[in-house]
Amino acid sequence: MSIQNKVALVTGAASGIGRAAAFLLAREGADVLIADSDAAGAQNVCDAIVAQGGRAGWAVCDLGEADQIRSLVGRALAQYERIDVLVHAAGICRAAPLLDLSDEQWRETLRINLDGTFFLTRDVGRAMAARGSGTMILLTSDRGVYGSIDYAHYAASKGGMIALTRSLALALGKHGVTVNGLNPGMTDTPLARGANPLSWDAKVAADVLGKASLPEEIAQTILFLAGTGGAYTTGQILGTRIRHGQ
Ligand SMILES: NC(=O)c1ccc[n+]([C@@H]2O[C@H](COP(=O)([O-])OP(=O)(O)OC[C@H]3O[C@@H](n4cnc5c(N)ncnc54)[C@H](O)[C@@H]3O)[C@@H](O)[C@H]2O)c1
Structure with a gap:
């Protein structure tokens, strides 16, 4: 299943995994709408995709805020008439x-990572369900399975x-x-390097493959889920590493 001429909304696409996914999906022929709170970063990625011959637009949005998410989804539907693929990074x-x-640290992380995911997937889910097709890929984390002290x-x-991924799939x-x-x-x-209290090198050495993935490699799995995989796979949480404790 090709993603040629599909409409893909990619959040967090000013940086990291979302950015790599936006480039790859555009290269594969999708219309990509980049959404991020970092306006300059989103515009840069959009300009770079267009300069490479891809089709892209960008929007600034705080993806923790329900009203801004509603406007973003409304704008996407007004402009493209549908959203075929949601990549939420x-x-x-x-x-x-x-x-x-x-209290504030707890609330801010839950606001952006969880509340925002609900608002976004609910609003995009309504549009996809009304049309009878679509696929969503949500960037989750092993820490959501194994827990974490820090x-x-x-x-x-x-x-x-x-x-929420499993509930949405159902x-x-x-x-x-x-x-x-x-x-x-x-x-x-930047997220992974900035967040690690241990040195980056020590974390890489502790990895089972002895290396970090590149955003471009993760984007390949996103492409698979956005296309062929998303046609028959749902409610699954894909990982990239076997774990041997935190
Ligand atoms: N990099 C890793 O090792 C790793 C591991 C597990 C999970 N993840 C998950 O993958 C996703 C992408 O992470 P990344 O490593 O590419 O990070 P990143 O920091 O490179 O990119 C995250 C993007 O999200 C944007 N963003 C943050 N808050 C926002 C908000 N309120 N509204 C709109 N945009 C906002 C940032 O501006 C940035 O462009 C995240 O959900 C992260 O939790 C990453």
């Missing part, structure tokens, strides 16, 4: 030991996203819509 990951976590708020948000399957989560494992992005 916007998210934050900020270290704080569990017992030192403030990222309990992040782990809780990602665990919530995993449960609710939307009969409407022709598939929904999958992707735990990318340690991937070389």
Whole structure:
């Protein structure tokens, strides 16, 4: 199943995994709408895709805010008439030991990573269900499965996203819509490098493959789920690494 001429909304596409996914989907012939809170970053990615001959637009949006998400989805539908693929890669990951976590740190991470995911997938899900087709790929995390001492708020948000992924798959399957989560494992992005309290090199050495993934490699799995895989796979949480404890 090709993604040629599909409409893809890619969040968090100013950086990292979302950025790599936006480039790859555009290269494969999709119309890509980039959404991020970083306006300059989103515009740069959009300009670079267009300069390479791809089709892209961009929108600034705080993906933790329901009203901004509603406007984003409304704009996408007004401009493209449909959303075939949603790649939701916007998210934050900020270290704080569990017992030192403030109310504000907890709420901010849950607001962006979990509340925003619900608002976005509900609004996009309504449009996809009404049309009878679509696929969603949500960037989740191994920490949402295994927990974390220094990222309990992040782990809780990602665990919530995993449960939401499965609920969306159950609710939307009969409407022709598939929904999958992707735990990318340690991937070389500003988020991963900035969030690690241990040195990056020590984390890489501890990895079972002894290396971090590249965003471009994770984008290949996103492409698979956006196309062929998304036709018959739903409610799955794909990972990239076997785990041997935190
Ligand atoms: N990199 C990793 O090792 C790793 C591991 C597990 C999960 N993930 C998940 O993958 C996704 C992408 O992460 P990444 O590593 O590419 O990070 P990144 O920091 O490179 O990119 C995240 C993007 O999200 C945007 N963003 C943050 N808050 C936002 C908001 N409120 N509204 C709109 N945009 C917002 C940022 O501006 C940025 O462009 C995240 O959900 C992250 O939790 C990453």
